[in-house]
Amino acid sequence: MTGSENNTTPDRAQGSIGSAIGKVNDQIRQPLWLLAELTYSCPLQCPYCSNPMDFARIKSELTTEEWIDVFKQARAMGATQLGLSGGEPLMRPDLVELIRAARDLGFYTNVITSGAGMNADKVAEFKEAGLDHIQVSFQASSEDLNNLIAGTDAFKHKIEMAKAVKANDYPMVLCFVTHRQNIDQVDEILDLCIELEADYVELATTQYYGWAMHNRDQLMPMKEQLVRAEATAHRYQEEQQGKMKIYYVVPDYYEERPKACMNGWGNIFLTVTPNGVALPCHAARELPGMTLPNVKDMSIDEIWNGSSDFNKFRGFDWMTEPCRSCDEKEKDFGGCRCQAFMLTGDPANTDPVCSKSPHHHLVEEAIAAGKAEADKPIVEQKPLVFRNPRNSKKIVGF
Amino acid sequence: MSDRVFNDDTVLVLAQGYRFQWEPAQNCNVLLYPEGMVKLNGGAGEIVKLISEKKQTVAELIADLTKAFDGVDLADDVYQFLDEAYKNDWLRK
Numbered sequence: 001m002t003g004s005e006n007n008t009t010p011d012r013a014q015g016s017i018g019s020a021i022g023k024v025n026d027q028i029r030q031p032l033w034l035l036a037e038l039t040y041s042c043p044l045q046c047p048y049c050s051n052p053m054d055f056a057r058i059k060s061e062l063t064t065e066e067w068i069d070v071f072k073q074a075r076a077m078g079a080t081q082l083g084l085s086g087g088e089p090l091m092r093p094d095l096v097e098l099i100r101a102a103r104d105l106g107f108y109t110n111v112i113t114s115g116a117g118m119n120a121d122k123v124a125e126f127k128e129a130g131l132d133h134i135q136v137s138f139q140a141s142s143e144d145l146n147n148l149i150a151g152t153d154a155f156k157h158k159i160e161m162a163k164a165v166k167a168n169d170y171p172m173v174l175c176f177v178t179h180r181q182n183i184d185q186v187d188e189i190l191d192l193c194i195e196l197e198a199d200y201v202e203l204a205t206t207q208y209y210g211w212a213m214h215n216r217d218q219l220m221p222m223k224e225q226l227v228r229a230e231a232t233a234h235r236y237q238e239e240q241q242g243k244m245k246i247y248y249v250v251p252d253y254y255e256e257r258p259k260a261c262m263n264g265w266g267n268i269f270l271t272v273t274p275n276g277v278a279l280p281c282h283a284a285r286e287l288p289g290m291t292l293p294n295v296k297d298m299s300i301d302e303i304w305n306g307s308s309d310f311n312k313f314r315g316f317d318w319m320t321e322p323c324r325s326c327d328e329k330e331k332d333f334g335g336c337r338c339q340a341f342m343l344t345g346d347p348a349n350t351d352p353v354c355s356k357s358p359h360h361h362l363v364e365e366a367i368a369a370g371k372a373e374a375d376k377p378i379v380e381q382k383p384l385v386f387r388n389p390r391n392s393k394k395i396v397g398f
Numbered sequence: 399m400s401d402r403v404f405n406d407d408t409v410l411v412l413a414q415g416y417r418f419q420w421e422p423a424q425n426c427n428v429l430l431y432p433e434g435m436v437k438l439n440g441g442a443g444e445i446v447k448l449i450s451e452k453k454q455t456v457a458e459l460i461a462d463l464t465k466a467f468d469g470v471d472l473a474d475d476v477y478q479f480l481d482e483a484y485k486n487d488w489l490r491k
């Protein structure tokens with residue numbers, strides 16, 4: 001294993017589900033973590049976005065009252081952490097109202113934002129409404145990053161936002177999603193963080209869901225890049241000890257064992273998508289045979305305890321070999337169901353990231369395909385496909 | 399003793415972004431922080447509760463607890479817990 005400090009974090013795609021909440025493992029089957037994807041609308045177009053490819057098809061959104069009702073129900077069932085995400089949560093005009101309602105219910109409220117649409121007054125309003133924590137993720141396509149470092153408006157805006165976060169007495173938590181196009185700039189990224197006096201920096205790795213899966217060949221980092229990036233991250237970790245905490249996550253495609261995805265299916269994690277569909281993880285909508293229960297038709301209790309979706313991969317009975325008879329299954333739950341499905345066609349298969357999987361070669365082939373793409377002359381390389389409504393319609397076809 | 403993080407005069411404060419609360423659904427005290435939670439057992443829960451309620455020194459905290467527990471001397475236990483809590487980033491110095 002590489003020396004990642006935070007490799008227990010199940011899935012960075014939605015901000016951290018925090019390794020520590022996983023420590024509460026006697027507390028199984030309570031939706032401790034509610035991820036509210038408030039909207040799919042977003043002014044940015046990150047090609048690594050984990051949102052579904054067909055996001056533009058989903059136009060309806062839960063109302064303020066409907067969201068608050070979701071919060072109430074989840075809270076009554078034991079939820080303590082609420083992630084307000086999307087899309088860009090700041091596109092919801094009622095965000096402050098939702099924060100206030102959630103905080104009044106006793107939630108620990110986290111806003112996960114790209115900073116687009118944010119200004120210093122808004123941060124102060126969030127504070128007043130009782131927001132507990134805000135994570136600003138930097139859009140990290142290489143072009144933007146270069147702009148950022150070259151001192152454009154986007155860069156200035158980010159700096160202002162980061163400063164506003166600190167001025168309101170929040171720790172500054174910055175998140176960078178790394179991939180082939182930006183991972184060679186880890187030192188620039190960390191220098192920027194030092195300059196901003198960040199408290200926590202997360203060097204997350206691109207997980208291949210949604211748009212990221214579509215752009216996998218163009219995003220896949222190379223082994224040499226990872227070795228360099230990791231060495232750089234460790235150097236900064238040592239230098240910044242006690243000042244800035246740096247989390248570095250190793251891409252699971254380069255690991256021998258899969259991530260303990262979602263801390264187990266239907267175990268502690270509940271996602272509600274913009275139009276009210278409840279999912280055991282943000283990517284699960286794509287799996288075959290899902291009934292996609294909606295909070296508008298059913299209570300969260302019925303969905304969590306009774307729906308076939310949430311029971312599908314609970315426990316260990318659904319497993320196939322080699323997981324079924326493996327002594328590590330309680331550690332990683334056989335990995336990610338969505339990854340198993342996307343790569344092997346059967347969501348009950350072992351996550352092919354695992355070296356024991358008979359499909360592990362698929363992961364090696366994906367890495368090789370990324371390398372082949374990177375080795376092509378620039379003009380022949382596939383362009384990155386950006387996450388926007390036009391591409392969503394064109395590619396999915398609706 | 400000398401390798402303790404805190405002494406009698408240290409004023410105890412929860413780390414930035416940490417919140418203590420009673421959770422009816424879990425039937426226990428918890429400490430909430432960015433994207434995470436720990437459940438606190440009885441004694442730990444009492445200590446963190448007092449810290450979250452009022453700004454006071456370690457000596458005052460120990461005095462309060464001693465009173466609450468009928469005069470039992472809890473100083474060593476409290477210091478041990480505080481060291482642990484500091485290591486976990488729950489408390490600020």
Ligand SMILES: C[S@@+](CC[C@H](N)C(=O)[O-])C[C@H]1O[C@@H](n2cnc3c(N)ncnc32)[C@H](O)[C@@H]1O
Pocket residue numbers: 012013014015042048049050051085086087088089112113114115136137138175176177204205206207208209212
């Ligand atoms: C989907 S975004 C939504 C919130 C907001 N628009 C933002 O980007 O911060 C939620 C979090 O996931 C991260 N993220 C997005 N796509 C990802 C991927 N493919 N793999 C890992 N993290 C990803 C973002 O950086 C952000 O921290």
Ligand code: SF4
Pocket residue numbers: 042043044045046048049050051086087088114139387
């Ligand atoms: S990852 Fe980028 S495109 Fe996706 S929701 Fe966040 S800011 Fe928007």
Ligand code: SF4
Pocket residue numbers: 257258322323324326327328329330332333334335350351354355356357
């Ligand atoms: S075979 Fe399955 S349970 Fe065993 S280590 Fe691999 S993924 Fe985990």
